[in-house]
Amino acid sequence: MSQEKKFPTKGEVILKLRGVSKQFGAVTALDNIDLDVHAGEVVALVGDNGAGKSTLVKVLAGVHQPTSGTVEYLGEQVSLDTPATALEMGIATVFQDLALCENLDVVANLFLGHEVSPWRMDEVQMEVRAWTLLQELAARIPSVREPIASLSGGQRQTVAIARSLLLDPKIIMLDEPTAALGVAQTAEVLNLIERVRDRGHGVILISHNMEDVRAVADRIVVLRLGANNGVFTAETSHQELVSAITGASENSVSRRAARKLEEVGEDQ
Amino acid sequence: MTQETQTKPSPPQLDRADTRVRHDAGIAGAVRGFVDQIKSGDLGMLPVVLGLLLISIVFTSLNPVFLAPNNLVNLLFDAAAVGLIALGVVCVLLLGEIDLSIGSMSGLGSALTGVLWVNSGVPLPLAIIAVMLTGACVGLLFGFLRNKFEMPSFVATLAGLLALLGLQLYILGPTGSINMPFTSPLVRFGQILIMPAWLSYIVAIVPGVLILVGAMRTNAQRSAANLSSGGMSVAVVKAAVLTAALLFAVFYLEQGRGVPWMFGVFVLFVVILNYALTRTKWGRSMFAVGGNAEAARRSGINVQRIRLSAFVVCSTFAALGGVFAAARLASASQQAGTGDVNLNAIAAAVIGGTSLFGGRGSAWSALLGVLVIMAISNGLTLLNLSSSLRYMITGAVLAIAVIVDSLARRSRASHGRA
Numbered sequence: 001m002s003q004e005k006k007f008p009t010k011g012e013v014i015l016k017l018r019g020v021s022k023q024f025g026a027v028t029a030l031d032n033i034d035l036d037v038h039a040g041e042v043v044a045l046v047g048d049n050g051a052g053k054s055t056l057v058k059v060l061a062g063v064h065q066p067t068s069g070t071v072e073y074l075g076e077q078v079s080l081d082t083p084a085t086a087l088e089m090g091i092a093t094v095f096q097d098l099a100l101c102e103n104l105d106v107v108a109n110l111f112l113g114h115e116v117s118p119w120r121m122d123e124v125q126m127e128v129r130a131w132t133l134l135q136e137l138a139a140r141i142p143s144v145r146e147p148i149a150s151l152s153g154g155q156r157q158t159v160a161i162a163r164s165l166l167l168d169p170k171i172i173m174l175d176e177p178t179a180a181l182g183v184a185q186t187a188e189v190l191n192l193i194e195r196v197r198d199r200g201h202g203v204i205l206i207s208h209n210m211e212d213v214r215a216v217a218d219r220i221v222v223l224r225l226g227a228n229n230g231v232f233t234a235e236t237s238h239q240e241l242v243s244a245i246t247g248a249s250e251n252s253v254s255r256r257a258a259r260k261l262e263e264v265g266e267d268q
Numbered sequence: 269m270t271q272e273t274q275t276k277p278s279p280p281q282l283d284r285a286d287t288r289v290r291h292d293a294g295i296a297g298a299v300r301g302f303v304d305q306i307k308s309g310d311l312g313m314l315p316v317v318l319g320l321l322l323i324s325i326v327f328t329s330l331n332p333v334f335l336a337p338n339n340l341v342n343l344l345f346d347a348a349a350v351g352l353i354a355l356g357v358v359c360v361l362l363l364g365e366i367d368l369s370i371g372s373m374s375g376l377g378s379a380l381t382g383v384l385w386v387n388s389g390v391p392l393p394l395a396i397i398a399v400m401l402t403g404a405c406v407g408l409l410f411g412f413l414r415n416k417f418e419m420p421s422f423v424a425t426l427a428g429l430l431a432l433l434g435l436q437l438y439i440l441g442p443t444g445s446i447n448m449p450f451t452s453p454l455v456r457f458g459q460i461l462i463m464p465a466w467l468s469y470i471v472a473i474v475p476g477v478l479i480l481v482g483a484m485r486t487n488a489q490r491s492a493a494n495l496s497s498g499g500m501s502v503a504v505v506k507a508a509v510l511t512a513a514l515l516f517a518v519f520y521l522e523q524g525r526g527v528p529w530m531f532g533v534f535v536l537f538v539v540i541l542n543y544a545l546t547r548t549k550w551g552r553s554m555f556a557v558g559g560n561a562e563a564a565r566r567s568g569i570n571v572q573r574i575r576l577s578a579f580v581v582c583s584t585f586a587a588l589g590g591v592f593a594a595a596r597l598a599s600a601s602q603q604a605g606t607g608d609v610n611l612n613a614i615a616a617a618v619i620g621g622t623s624l625f626g627g628r629g630s631a632w633s634a635l636l637g638v639l640v641i642m643a644i645s646n647g648l649t650l651l652n653l654s655s656s657l658r659y660m661i662t663g664a665v666l667a668i669a670v671i672v673d674s675l676a677r678r679s680r681a682s683h684g685r686a
Contacts, residue, residue, distance in 0.1 A: 063566060084568035099566045103559035103627040104552075112556055113567035118549035124489045131282035131495075144283065149681075163567075 010040035020069030044217035052226040061093040062086035092169035106144040309679025327647035337524030349592035351638035354616035356585030364626025365421040369428035375605020377590020382446030382600030403587025411576035445601035458595025462526040476511030542631035558626035615666040
């Protein structure tokens, strides 16, 4: 792997998707998706439920294989056929369903598949690195020697994010990272995303929370029904984003807003 | 040690920063932790200890010979073969799979030993290696069927049960049994060879010493890394109790013939597998795949290779168990590996604390479980009960073990312990 040695400079295109499609039987989950991710930027992927965000993430993570289309990584065309390949190349993912092993403790989960000294695991070193990493994330994990089953949803989320950072990847994909988090942890995750970006990593953020997206995203890529539906920036107005997501300026969100406005007017 | 966190306000240790967690330290803490663990359904060794106690009381009251040193020595001789098979079963159970062909595989193993060594004159070590390789190939086949065709291991190995039994009958030929010379090293190993007393005593002391040395080293490493160290009190008590128990066991067995080499070899394999499962990446991956195969896959673990390795280890141990069984009986026959061998091995693993649902267990469970199973079988034989009754009782014990496993699992789920 030649890309192990050179770290991409800021602004360089790390990941380039062209015409990526994915079919599940008769259903087209992704239709001709184009996507660029540069080093040192946060790309937000937004879209309604079923827009294909999670499928796209799974394709990039090597969980699903695209039906057609090309993926270029650091200028070379690659095929991401297993999760291990994606991880080795430096594409780390925090899945929405977290993908943690409930029967193992926090340390074991963090280092799963990448244990320190495989023939004689160095538990002490792994535990120290686990604590250091978790403290960097300002995480509140009571004990790293408890099985994941005993942790709350937010704590599991933190463990999953910490795990993705362990291998120092070039791209981190976060699928709804703040959905289960409290106010403070959400802020921490957003800080973390900015910290990761400033280190020159590319970040792909999936979120339904427009506030979070605007707070950190450099570009906002909208998917609709599995296809590209425009690229926006954080300065784009809320209405514009919503209409891109729903596909019409007249949509349930705008109708609801209008109705609320009317109700307020009637009350007065 | 217990008061350290309160008296020393200096920078908190990495793992003691969170004040919400009760940190058990010292002996009282260890006891409290143990009680919590049992209550939440993490039973550990408790069922085995209670089971052995109950079995000893019942059988001794029915027939005092049960606890006689030489009977226990016999029990250990008998336990080695089934124990080895159970050791392999632990590996597949950890993944939430099962191997029902282990009995037939051990039968085929003993038949092959007879054919290669006695009939064809292949040197014994080569014959044993060939038998183990055969086991490995069978394991590869099961793993392949599971990986490529998504064939449930239950069905694949059930087919294997019949096919391997057929192969066993085929290679034994019309005579149906091969006797092994009584003076040969293999049969002496299976029936006579006893570890020298001094060696047995040394071996009995080793675990305690290892616990102490291990605890000291871990504590030193942990405090060097600014992690809390548990203190030595627990390790000292553990080591003392264990050493006392083992020394007494050896002393008692030495009143009879002593500790069989066969059992010693079995324990050695248990120790090796235990190391592999707890201290290597392979072992960690086994637990991960058993706990959540998809999560393991997404962490970059080659799930298929792990599965393959588990089936290979299981069938290889089963084949080696067949060699041990042949050594014990001094013959390879059509009956080898049939009857209750299958269920005894699986029951031993489950009784010892390896969950049928995957992701939980240890190599020790094979050792502990096989002692329980063999104690029951030995006791029933002493009572001159027919095999019909023995089967029924062993079946009931297996059912009880699985019920305990299920209940404990439910309780763990409700206590958030996976």
